[in-house]
Amino acid sequence: MIAPAETxxxxxxxxxxVPLDWYIGLSAVIFMIGMAGFLLRRNILIMLISLELxxxxxxxxLVAFSHYLQDLRGQVLVFFTITVAAAEAAIGLAILVSLxxxxxxxxTDEITEMKG
Amino acid sequence: MDKVIxxxxxxxxxxxxxxxxxxxxxxxxxxxxxxxxxxxSFLISLQTFTEVLAGRTINQDVYSWIVxxxxxxxxxxxxDQLTAVMLIVVTSISLLVHIYSIGYMHxxxxxxxxxxxxxxxxxxxxxxVMGNNLLQLYLGWEAVGLCSYFLIGFWFDKKSASDAGKxxxxxxxxxxxxxxxxxxxxxxTLGSLNYADIFATVGxxxxxxxxxxxxxxxxxxxxxxxxxxxxxxKSAQIPLHVWLPDAMEGPTPVSALIHAxxxxxxxxxxxxxxxxxFNLSEVAMNVVAVTGGxxxxxAATIALVQNDIKRIxxxxxxxxxxxxxxxxxxxxxxxxxxxxxxxxxxxxxxxxGAGSVMHAMSGELDIQKMGGLRKYMPVTYWxxxxxxxxxxxxxxxxxxxxxxxxxWLAYNGGPVGRFVWLLGTITAALTAFYSFRIIFLxxxxxxxxxxxxxHHLHESPKSMTIPLIVLAVGAISAGWVGIPAVxxxxxxxxxxxxxxxxxxxxxxxVTAGHEEETMVMGISVACAVGGILLAWVMYSLRPGxxxxxxxxxxxxxxxxxxxxYVDEFYxxxxxxxxxxxxxxxxxxxxDGKIIEGIVNGVPAAIAAFGEKLRKLQTGNVQHYxxxxxxGLFVIITLxxxxxxx
Amino acid sequence: MPAKLFFGYFALAxxxxxxxxxxxxxxxxxxxxxxxxxxxxxxxxxxLNAEFLAAVQVILYAGAVLVLFLFVIMMLNxxxxxxxxxxxxxxxxxxxxxxxxxxFALFAVGRLVQGPAGAATIEAVRAETDxxxxxxxxxTNYLFPFEIxxxxxxxxxxxxxxxxxxRQE
Numbered sequence: 058m059i060a061p062a063e064t065x066x067x068x069x070x071x072x073x074x075v076p077l078d079w080y081i082g083l084s085a086v087i088f089m090i091g092m093a094g095f096l097l098r099r100n101i102l103i104m105l106i107s108l109e110l111x112x113x114x115x116x117x118x119l120v121a122f123s124h125y126l127q128d129l130r131g132q133v134l135v136f137f138t139i140t141v142a143a144a145e146a147a148i149g150l151a152i153l154v155s156l157x158x159x160x161x162x163x164x165t166d167e168i169t170e171m172k173g
Numbered sequence: 174m175d176k177v178i179x180x181x182x183x184x185x186x187x188x189x190x191x192x193x194x195x196x197x198x199x200x201x202x203x204x205x206x207x208x209x210x211x212x213x214s215f216l217i218s219l220q221t222f223t224e225v226l227a228g229r230t231i232n233q234d235v236y237s238w239i240v241x242x243x244x245x246x247x248x249x250x251x252x253d254q255l256t257a258v259m260l261i262v263v264t265s266i267s268l269l270v271h272i273y274s275i276g277y278m279h280x281x282x283x284x285x286x287x288x289x290x291x292x293x294x295x296x297x298x299x300x301x302v303m304g305n306n307l308l309q310l311y312l313g314w315e316a317v318g319l320c321s322y323f324l325i326g327f328w329f330d331k332k333s334a335s336d337a338g339k340x341x342x343x344x345x346x347x348x349x350x351x352x353x354x355x356x357x358x359x360x361x362t363l364g365s366l367n368y369a370d371i372f373a374t375v376g377x378x379x380x381x382x383x384x385x386x387x388x389x390x391x392x393x394x395x396x397x398x399x400x401x402x403x404x405x406x407k408s409a410q411i412p413l414h415v416w417l418p419d420a421m422e423g424p425t426p427v428s429a430l431i432h433a434x435x436x437x438x439x440x441x442x443x444x445x446x447x448x449x450x451f452n453l454s455e456v457a458m459n460v461v462a463v464t465g466g467x468x469x470x471x472a473a474t475i476a477l478v479q480n481d482i483k484r485i486x487x488x489x490x491x492x493x494x495x496x497x498x499x500x501x502x503x504x505x506x507x508x509x510x511x512x513x514x515x516x517x518x519x520x521x522x523x524x525x526g527a528g529s530v531m532h533a534m535s536g537e538l539d540i541q542k543m544g545g546l547r548k549y550m551p552v553t554y555w556x557x558x559x560x561x562x563x564x565x566x567x568x569x570x571x572x573x574x575x576x577x578x579x580x581w582l583a584y585n586g587g588p589v590g591r592f593v594w595l596l597g598t599i600t601a602a603l604t605a606f607y608s609f610r611i612i613f614l615x616x617x618x619x620x621x622x623x624x625x626x627x628h629h630l631h632e633s634p635k636s637m638t639i640p641l642i643v644l645a646v647g648a649i650s651a652g653w654v655g656i657p658a659v660x661x662x663x664x665x666x667x668x669x670x671x672x673x674x675x676x677x678x679x680x681x682x683v684t685a686g687h688e689e690e691t692m693v694m695g696i697s698v699a700c701a702v703g704g705i706l707l708a709w710v711m712y713s714l715r716p717g718x719x720x721x722x723x724x725x726x727x728x729x730x731x732x733x734x735x736x737x738y739v740d741e742f743y744x745x746x747x748x749x750x751x752x753x754x755x756x757x758x759x760x761x762x763x764d765g766k767i768i769e770g771i772v773n774g775v776p777a778a779i780a781a782f783g784e785k786l787r788k789l790q791t792g793n794v795q796h797y798x799x800x801x802x803x804g805l806f807v808i809i810t811l812x813x814x815x816x817x818x
Numbered sequence: 819m820p821a822k823l824f825f826g827y828f829a830l831a832x833x834x835x836x837x838x839x840x841x842x843x844x845x846x847x848x849x850x851x852x853x854x855x856x857x858x859x860x861x862x863x864x865x866l867n868a869e870f871l872a873a874v875q876v877i878l879y880a881g882a883v884l885v886l887f888l889f890v891i892m893m894l895n896x897x898x899x900x901x902x903x904x905x906x907x908x909x910x911x912x913x914x915x916x917x918x919x920x921x922f923a924l925f926a927v928g929r930l931v932q933g934p935a936g937a938a939t940i941e942a943v944r945a946e947t948d949x950x951x952x953x954x955x956x957x958t959n960y961l962f963p964f965e966i967x968x969x970x971x972x973x974x975x976x977x978x979x980x981x982x983x984x985r986q987e
Binding site for chain 1: 842890913937
């Protein structure tokens with residue numbers, strides 16, 4: 058891969074002078090925060106919300122790439138990601154509703170039917 | 174392809190047809206199929222014999238059986254003088270036994286099975302004698318042993334019969350082990366299993382020794398002795414004779430065919446066939462002669478006191494086989510095979526006659542319970558009498574010529590020969606005695622059985638008596654092909670069979686003159702007559718004598734009656750230890766601890782491991798997610814490390 | 819310079835907002851803070867010249883997904899967890915893992931090497947408007963995935979209905 062030259066510098070900063078790395082770094086931070094929430098919280102709703110957080114962070118990085126690499130494919134992918142995320146949120150919530158109706162539980166460490 | 178291939182092929186075909194279709198379709202008509210096969214075989218054998226008589230021999234490879242690197246074996250046929258005579262013996266006796274079995278096995282549930290086994294046996298024996306290489310001989314060897322097992326244990330729901338079948342097979346195995354070693358040794362040293370190659374090159378092994386456990390053993394002697402092991406087993410010589418008397422559990426036609434005329438003579442055939450090897454080793458020949466001679470006497474002494482008619486004839490067989498090996502051991506292979514030829518007829522006749530008697534006595538075997546049977550079964554009586562005269566060696570009948578030839582050539586065979594001649598002569602007297610003991614006890618005098626049995630006494634059906642008559646003709650005339658010069662000069666006949674066998678079996682040197690030959694002949698005739706007379710006195714004239722003698726010689730009588738306790742001895746030193754090894758060590762330890770340990774241990778270990786592994790599944794989804802994060806962390810670390818290098 | 823300032827604000831705000839979202843006791847609070855986050859993300863999209871996606875983000879996420887979450891919360895009538903533990907028992911391990919992966923990620927970001935550029939320069943997109951450019955690409959090159967996406971939505975509808983249906987006794 059080529060090291061940034063002058064023209065690449067301009068491209069790299071996208072003319073607005075915010076380096077691409079910053080966007081990616083931001084995306085990484087939000088993703089990790091989302092992951093922490095997913096792994097650590099007991100409430101299933103919060104888990105689902107953290108999932109949305111993670112998906113959104115990925116969207117940010119995709120759009121950033123699309124902008125800096127001047128290729129629309131990133132935006133197309135974001136489009137689809139949002140679609141799938143919405144579908145998955147719906148299903149996840151439906152499962153939660155069904156679970157709650159049967160067991161009245163929303164804490165993950167109490168739902169251990171599949172133990173062993 | 175020569176028509177000789179049909180000789181074994183026809184019985185094989187008969188076997189296949191009978192065993193496949195016998196139960197469902199053929200049933201009681203099985204004898205037609207079997208007899209057709211054997212009859213065809215016999216006719217072709219006759220024709221082949223006339224061809225060989227005219228001087229033609231056949232040595233032909235028919236099918237390439239095994240080809241593996243340097244080792245190649247074919248299915249081939251060697252028909253020379255020796256084989257031709259064996260073919261006549263095997264096919265004719267087999268044919269007569271087949272016919273006899275129609276009457277004897279009538280109504281038996283396994284009728285078709287019996288005939289199929291008979292055909293299979295005939296096939297195996299023919300393959301044995303017609304082979305031109307050791308592997309085919311071994312094939313036939315094992316196959317006849319197998320058929321013997323099938324036929325001895327034919328009535329397998331009777332425990333004693335199936336035990337006897339097992340005993341025959343296992344004891345034979347001991348001999349066959351040595352035989353197998355001999356075959357392998359031949360291949361290792363000579364590089365081929367073909368008779369022609371072996372006989373051509375065996376001379377090069379003379380003087381070579383092989384080192385066993387530090388001792389140098391002469392190679393040819395070792396090969397000969399190992400081959401002889403097989404003969405000892407198959408032909409029931411000491412120490413492997415124990416299976417033959419027990420084999421009498423099988424149907425009588427089986428005893429006649431297998432344990433008189435054909436299978437047990439395979440050992441003699443083998444030794445005769447391999448005479449080039451044996452001739453090169455004096456030690457081996459002495460071993461053969463002494464084994465034959467000792468067995469001869471040993472078995473005859475046991476036969477003196479037995480009461481079961483078939484057992485007496487069985488021990489008689491062992492004894493006569495001893496004569497044949499005795500002959501081979503002094504170099505008189507031709508005489509040995511000549512005796513094989515005549516013995517086949519009179520021994521088969523004795524067995525079939527005994528069968529006829531059993532048939533009439535509703536299965537009774539004890540001669541003490543018989544008596545006066547000659548008025549009820551004249552044909553059986555006269556044929557049995559002819560056979561007994563023949564085996565005793567009464568001049569003019571078959572047994573006389575062959576036995577005399579052996580004794581005369583043994584007399585000329587050096588010190589060892591003299592020794593075995595002495596054994597043979599004593600045995601001749603004993604043979605006459607016990608053979609006529611049967612005659613006088615079973616056929617003469619008053620009937621000593623029950624009233625029930627007396628009612629059923631009758632002559633056997635034609636299918637059984639006709640073979641008896643044919644065999645009687647053989648028992649009388651089979652010896653006339655071998656009239657020795659001493660007599661033959663006077664009537665203008667030469668010793669046909671000796672000349673016939675000369676190219677294949679050779680003839681030992683005879684240094685003594687005609688006077689000595691006449692003297693030796695006289696001694697053996699005197700023994701025969703003496704034996705007959707003694708039996709007449711003890712069992713017909715003064716029937717009280719045996720009882721008195723039994724009381725005086727109580728100790729020896731007991732030993733003889735118990736067959737020298739050989740079976741008990743084997744049981745003690747072989748059977749019991751093996752049973753113990755089997756149950757305590759093999760079952761108890763190897764199977765119980767080691768194999769069961771593995772078989773149970775491996776699943777147990779897997780289950781235990783599984784138990785531990787199960788703990789990972791907590792059911793809590795976030796734990797699984799943590800696992801995934803951990804995995805991700807590991808992968809990223811690895812990528813970083815890899816990228817860093 | 820102003821660009822960097824703007825970006826700095828948004829970055830900081832989004833980080834703080836996410837931290838707040840994952841640490842609330844009350845799910846409703848979490849959801850509402852998420853609304854704020856979504857608006858910030860839309861703003862960032864505008865920054866990146868993707869106005870169509872900004873609009874989609876607000877409409878879909880803020881308008882649909884969030885509302886769905888709120889409906890479910892209210893339907894299930896979940897009480898505020900006053901005394902319950904918020905985090906699972908093994909939270910130190912998780913935190914450590916996440917932290918280390920974050921460090922790795924930031925480390926990697928610093929070494930980013932950019933690939934070759936495509937044809938859709940900023941000017942070209944601006945001239946066409948983002949929506950048109952996106953539409954042109956999607957309905958020609960990515961038509962098949964587009965149809966699949968609609969199928970996925972159908973599955974989601976059916977699935978949600980089946981899963982959440984009250985059993986007729």
